[in-house]
Amino acid sequence: MSNKRIDPVTGTETTGHQWDGIEELNNPLPRWWLWTFYATILFGVIYVILFPAWPMVTSATGGVLGWSTRGDVAAEIQAVDDAQAPMRNRLVETELAALGDHPEVQGFARDAGAAVFRTNCSQCHGAGAAGGIGYPNLLDDAWLWGGDIDTIATTIRHGIRNEDDPDARWSQMPAFGEILSEEEIATLTAHVMSLPDGTDPLAGPGGELFDMNCTSCHGMDGKGDQSLGAPNLTDAIWLYGGSEDQIAHSISRGPFGVMPAWGKFLSEAELKAVAAYVHGLGGGTEEDPATN
Amino acid sequence: MSHKDTSLYAARVPIFPRRVNGKFRRLKWAIMAVTLAIYYITPWLRWDRGPNLPDQAVLIDLANRRFYFFWIEIWPHEFYFVAGLLVMAGLGLFLFTAALGRVWCGYACPQTVWTDLFLVVERWIQGDRNARMKLHNAPWTGRKLRLKGTTWAAWLLISVATGGAWVFYFADAPTLARDLFTLQAPPVAWFTIAILTATTFTFGGFMREQVCIYMCPWPRIQGAMMDDGTLTVAYRDWRGEPRGKGLKRREMAEDLRVTGPQLGGRAPLIPMPGVPDTTTTPRLSVPDRLAQPGDCIDCNACVNVCPMGIDIRDGQQLACITCALCIDACDQVMEKVGRPRGLIDYVALSDAPREAAGGAPVSAWRHILRPRNIVYFALWSLVGVALVFALFVRPEIEMTVAPVRNPTFVTLSDGSVRNAYDVRVLNKNGEERSFLLSPSLDTTVALSVEGAPGQIVTVPADTQERVRVYLTAPPDAPAANRDRTDLRLWVQDLSSGERAHVDTNFNGKDTP
Numbered sequence: 001m002s003n004k005r006i007d008p009v010t011g012t013e014t015t016g017h018q019w020d021g022i023e024e025l026n027n028p029l030p031r032w033w034l035w036t037f038y039a040t041i042l043f044g045v046i047y048v049i050l051f052p053a054w055p056m057v058t059s060a061t062g063g064v065l066g067w068s069t070r071g072d073v074a075a076e077i078q079a080v081d082d083a084q085a086p087m088r089n090r091l092v093e094t095e096l097a098a099l100g101d102h103p104e105v106q107g108f109a110r111d112a113g114a115a116v117f118r119t120n121c122s123q124c125h126g127a128g129a130a131g132g133i134g135y136p137n138l139l140d141d142a143w144l145w146g147g148d149i150d151t152i153a154t155t156i157r158h159g160i161r162n163e164d165d166p167d168a169r170w171s172q173m174p175a176f177g178e179i180l181s182e183e184e185i186a187t188l189t190a191h192v193m194s195l196p197d198g199t200d201p202l203a204g205p206g207g208e209l210f211d212m213n214c215t216s217c218h219g220m221d222g223k224g225d226q227s228l229g230a231p232n233l234t235d236a237i238w239l240y241g242g243s244e245d246q247i248a249h250s251i252s253r254g255p256f257g258v259m260p261a262w263g264k265f266l267s268e269a270e271l272k273a274v275a276a277y278v279h280g281l282g283g284g285t286e287e288d289p290a291t292n
Numbered sequence: 293m294s295h296k297d298t299s300l301y302a303a304r305v306p307i308f309p310r311r312v313n314g315k316f317r318r319l320k321w322a323i324m325a326v327t328l329a330i331y332y333i334t335p336w337l338r339w340d341r342g343p344n345l346p347d348q349a350v351l352i353d354l355a356n357r358r359f360y361f362f363w364i365e366i367w368p369h370e371f372y373f374v375a376g377l378l379v380m381a382g383l384g385l386f387l388f389t390a391a392l393g394r395v396w397c398g399y400a401c402p403q404t405v406w407t408d409l410f411l412v413v414e415r416w417i418q419g420d421r422n423a424r425m426k427l428h429n430a431p432w433t434g435r436k437l438r439l440k441g442t443t444w445a446a447w448l449l450i451s452v453a454t455g456g457a458w459v460f461y462f463a464d465a466p467t468l469a470r471d472l473f474t475l476q477a478p479p480v481a482w483f484t485i486a487i488l489t490a491t492t493f494t495f496g497g498f499m500r501e502q503v504c505i506y507m508c509p510w511p512r513i514q515g516a517m518m519d520d521g522t523l524t525v526a527y528r529d530w531r532g533e534p535r536g537k538g539l540k541r542r543e544m545a546e547d548l549r550v551t552g553p554q555l556g557g558r559a560p561l562i563p564m565p566g567v568p569d570t571t572t573t574p575r576l577s578v579p580d581r582l583a584q585p586g587d588c589i590d591c592n593a594c595v596n597v598c599p600m601g602i603d604i605r606d607g608q609q610l611a612c613i614t615c616a617l618c619i620d621a622c623d624q625v626m627e628k629v630g631r632p633r634g635l636i637d638y639v640a641l642s643d644a645p646r647e648a649a650g651g652a653p654v655s656a657w658r659h660i661l662r663p664r665n666i667v668y669f670a671l672w673s674l675v676g677v678a679l680v681f682a683l684f685v686r687p688e689i690e691m692t693v694a695p696v697r698n699p700t701f702v703t704l705s706d707g708s709v710r711n712a713y714d715v716r717v718l719n720k721n722g723e724e725r726s727f728l729l730s731p732s733l734d735t736t737v738a739l740s741v742e743g744a745p746g747q748i749v750t751v752p753a754d755t756q757e758r759v760r761v762y763l764t765a766p767p768d769a770p771a772a773n774r775d776r777t778d779l780r781l782w783v784q785d786l787s788s789g790e791r792a793h794v795d796t797n798f799n800g801k802d803t804p
Contacts, residue, residue: 004298015298028302030506032499100743128698139712142705196707235705236767280742282702282712282762 084108088269096149097287099276106276113277116270120262121278129281133241134257140283142237145169146226147285153275157263160229165261171229176213177252184209189248195222195234304502306428307601309411310421310593314620323399324408332453335460339363342722344753352462358754364683365720365754376679380672387668389517391660392638393524397510398615403503406454406496407599413446421596447497448489455488501600504613511610520641523659525614527605527636530648532588535605587631594618594636604636689727689792690718691783696760700799707767711798715761717783719751725787726750729761732780733798737765748786763798775802 005014007025014023047053051063062068087108099106118127124135131137136144145155158167176185191199191206192214201222202211210222217230224232231239239257240250262271278284337349339362346353351360359366359374366373388395397404418424418439430436459481460468471477472485495503504511518524588605595603597617602609604618622636639647640659647653696712704710719725727749731739739747742760751757763779765772771779777798784791 013298015300026298026300028300030502031301031303032502033506034301106743126698128696130699130702137699137702139699139702139710140704232705236703236707237705280760282710282742282760283704 084112091272092268094272096153096272096275099149106280109273109276110280112270113273113275113280116266116274117277120265121274124259129278131239133246134239134255136239136257137237138278138283139281140237141285142232142235143226143283143285144224144229144231144239147279147283148287149275149279149284150287151226152279152284153272155259156266156275156278157261157271159261160259161256162258162261164264168261169229171217172256173217173230173250173254175252175254180209180213180251185248185251188213188251189244192222192233192247192251193242193244196236201234304499305601307501307599308421308424308428309599309617310596310621311415312593312597312617312621312624314617314623316616316620320399320408320615320617324405327400327402327405328409332457335457335465341365342753345722346464348464350461351464354462367718367720370686373679373683376675376682380675380679383668383672383675385514386517387665387672389514390519390522390668391665392614393518393522394510394514394612394614397504397514397613398525401510401613403495403500403508404599404613404615406450406492407500409450410447410496410500411599413450414443417443417446444497447493451489451492451496452485454492455485458488459484501611504600505611515610519664521659521662521664523638523640523656524608525604525612525616525619525636526608526639526641526644527588527594528634528639528644528647529586529605529607530644531586532605532635533586535586535588535590537589537591587626587629587635589625589629591625593621593625597621608641687792688720688788689783689785689790690720691727691781691792691794692716693781693794693796695796695799701801703801704764708764708769709767709772709800710762710764713761713763713781713796714758715749715781716756716758717749717751718756719753721753721787723753724750725753725785728784728786730782730784731763732782733763733765733771733777734769736769737763737771737798739763749783765798765800771798772800773802774800776800 005016005023006012007014007023010025012025012027015026017024048061049063050065051067052060053063054061087105090102090105091109091112094102094105099109117125117129121129125131125138126135129138141147143151145151145160155169158165158169160169161172162168176188180188187206188209191201191204191210194206195201201207201215202220211220214222214233217228218224218233219230222233224230231237236242238246240246240255262274266274334350335348338347339349339360340347341360345365346360348360349362351358353360357368385396414424418427427436427439456472463481468477468481472481499507594605595601595618597620598604599615599617600611600613602611604612616638619636619638623633626633626635634653638656640654643654692715694714696714700711702710702712715729717727719727729739729741729747729749731737740762741747741749742762744750744759749757749759761781771777777800778795779798780793780795782791782793
């Protein structure tokens, strides 16, 4: 006790350290604070041994537990995947046409299908599925090959005009530029453009050309044929553009749109899911027994 | 002089507060009973909300993102209520600290309440201050082991109950209690109980004042929010000094006149910004008083009852939680020695010079009802009234409408124009409800809901339904041919008939 110096002004013990006559007061830290500090150091040492810690040149020390955030993500993805397995199985087992009777499977299919669509389909059909020139808009009610859910699934599975799948949908419009004169193409173009206004497809000089060249696929009424993928020429939808130039171009060159056979790339569940998603975008039609 | 004897670290000196009676002690008992009762009983209160909703009066349902408080149900998008409560808590802290100093610390802080509870247990088992000190200093015998062991066991029991009660706020209490007893509760429940048990046991049983002095930020923050008009627990040193017993007091009074003020107190002074140095209080400027001994008989009653182990006669200090037990203790003594009460009392710093100079004490209400506090109270009430108002005008029906922008519209084969909207309809009721949607456009514009017949959206109980809604305008409709048409989408609860609306727009072809 006798060694202790008490600062007369504050009544506090000093550490005995002096600088130019100024003494340092000793307001001691609580001892448990020191032990807590040591505990955190110990924690740090253990942490460095167990977990990734020291940055090295190209990576970091791994830690003996082998833990990584990447591993965590993989485990979480796996967990979600496992959790979804029963739903996926139900989707595979459910007839697409009967999906409406199973709202929870349908909801799952549409949400999963949206993800499949964004990954695989949006490159051509657009993230909003609105398509573009040469790439069909999947939101509207016009379907080249049919818009009921089973037909959509078949189109997705086998694709269109690809060499990879013998069951791919196939049809080819001739390049009429090699068959008809420029004048005839101009006449035909004007005629086709007038069809949505209610013109009789077989009337007039254009009607004659239409009858000779187009009706075998697009039909006597110009409404096309979904079994051939021949578009309806009397509606407001023009896949390759509805202007005079664009229609003339389509007639003379003959469009040849291609879609991969997704059955080779997607699992059965993914395929059904994306079919359900596309069918639910607002243009899907009900099953028509005549077409299937 | 050797420095080796000077330690930079100090072990905790155990504190054995003596039991005291008085009005502040009674107030603290009452507050303890009320706060503990609220804490332990609340999760068990039931509130009937119908068959599809939980019947727990207060429930924080994290999994389903709902907060139930009696008749109020808060959805995540109404979190501004919680923000408002936090604003009120902040302003309330300003108000109480400006008016009454660290009244939160002294009466309502869980650390204070639980430490008080642990002290009661300790006192029941081991006896009052002297018995406990004797036991503490005694060698480890069977009796000491038994008494200490019983105390710790009781503390542990309280701690488990404390941690246990906490988890009941987050799940159905009776179900969770059953799961806990059958060992089927989720790991997070066990984990939470374990952590809260450990902290309660350590903080309430062994760390006590250390938490307040070294771990808690409030003493620093609140010290900065007080001013010299704030009521706080203080020692009227101009009345009490020079302190002492009998003849000794007379001698000290004589000494003091010669040597100047003595440095009172045992604990080191912890300097606090804004607090005047007690060594220069104006008691010395009244020489007549010096000849008289002060009222303080240096009985140390105030020190003995202090749960923080400090001497209030050293003046304002960071370690003082203003629990006012020293007031009770001193008042008892003053009564016994026939001096007026209030040697230790709730006083403001500004009172010191006035009272020391012989002025009359200022009423506590005059300190409380000053402009600063009134402004705080007004702001606090304003937020409170606004929250209550917001609660009552909260719409029963809620709908959000997000027009689909990719693409802005779709042309259908017959030339009509279709817009799509992602619509969310909230059903806040305990049963399934159907809602009718209708647009404020001419009747040729048709509304349809994807995957559902008609214009009806059916939403299950207490949830929201997201549907895609289509508006289709025929080719010759004005909306189909205008770039943009404003519209109002109405939603009507078919059960109650109540309506709500959202304004949005319809995108057309922009052709003349």
